[in-house]
Amino acid sequence: MTENEILNIFKKSGALLTGHFLLTSGRHSDRYFQCAKVLQYPEYIEMLCKMIAENFKGAEIDTVIAPAIGGLVVGQEVAQQLNKKFIFAEREDKKLSLRRGFELGENEKVLVCEDVVTTGGSVFEVIDIVKSNNAKAVGVGFIVDRSNGKVNFGYPQFSTLKMEVVSYLPDDCPFCREDIELVKPGSRKIK
Ligand SMILES: [Zn+2]
Numbered sequence: 001m002t003e004n005e006i007l008n009i010f011k012k013s014g015a016l017l018t019g020h021f022l023l024t025s026g027r028h029s030d031r032y033f034q035c036a037k038v039l040q041y042p043e044y045i046e047m048l049c050k051m052i053a054e055n056f057k058g059a060e061i062d063t064v065i066a067p068a069i070g071g072l073v074v075g076q077e078v079a080q081q082l083n084k085k086f087i088f089a090e091r092e093d094k095k096l097s098l099r100r101g102f103e104l105g106e107n108e109k110v111l112v113c114e115d116v117v118t119t120g121g122s123v124f125e126v127i128d129i130v131k132s133n134n135a136k137a138v139g140v141g142f143i144v145d146r147s148n149g150k151v152n153f154g155y156p157q158f159s160t161l162k163m164e165v166v167s168y169l170p171d172d173c174p175f176c177r178e179d180i181e182l183v184k185p186g187s188r189k190i191k
Contacts, residue, residue, distance in 0.1 A: 001051065006161050009047070013038040020175040022184045027167035030175055032185045035115045035144055039073045046081075048160050049074060052141035053081035055158040056111055059138045063087060063104065065130065066113045067096055067122035074143060075113040084111075089126050096125040104133035114142040117159070120151040127153065 010016035015037035021029050038044050052074070061084050066075025068090040079086035087102040104110065110130050114123050123140055130137045137155050145151065145159035170176060 001047065001160075003161065006048070009044050010038050010161070013041060013044060017185065020173075020180040020182050022182055023167055025167070026170070028170055028173040028175060028182065029165070029167040031163075031166070033116075033144070033146070033163065034185070035070070038143075039115065045073060045077050048143050049077035049081060051160045052078050052113065052143075052158060056082070056139050056141060056156075059111070059156070060109050061111045061138055062109045063135075064111045064113055065089065065104075065126055067126050070115040071113055071122070071142075074115050074141075078111070078113050078141060082111075089129055096122065096129065098129060104130060104135040106134040108133075108135040109138050110135050111138055112140045112153075112155075114140070116144045116146055117142050117151055118146045118165070120147070120153060123153060127155075 007016065015034055017032040018030060021032040023029055038048070061082060063085045064075050064079035064082065066072055066088050068088045072088055075088060076086050087098065089096040089098055092099065098104070112123055112126050112130070117123060123142070127137050139156040139158070140153045141158050143160050145162045146165050148162050148164040168174065176182070
């Protein structure tokens, strides 16, 4: 799929909105992105995860791992397509860990999956879990790179889409100056 085809999937599903948005940070942006919206649709999950699975097809992988909650759907589908085991890490006292009897063995080869990477915090935490179990990370696959390629996990990494996050303080916002209606995503219009 081309970048435009992928962008279209995000727009069609409402995952990527363009306009004038108030972000949770208080900053303004002309784009609003919610990956879960695209992952509502099994056909899109399959298409996007196929790109990740194909990218790592040549790698030796025993297990796919993802941080809950965002990475669950992606990790599950990539594992399905590669026909590998899938486990997930979840937060307990704010720290990601393996629960439910999930284990990683010594030298187990692990592909880390996630939906969206902004700073990569959850993925770095999962990589630490892999390392602390003496397993081996072989790569990181995710749907959207919101760092626009700035985050480097130190392993082969692949995203289906790279997107720059451009936002402004309200006082510097060019869209406010143009008097474009400000919208808070997920709620009623506020202005
Ligand atoms: Zn604004």
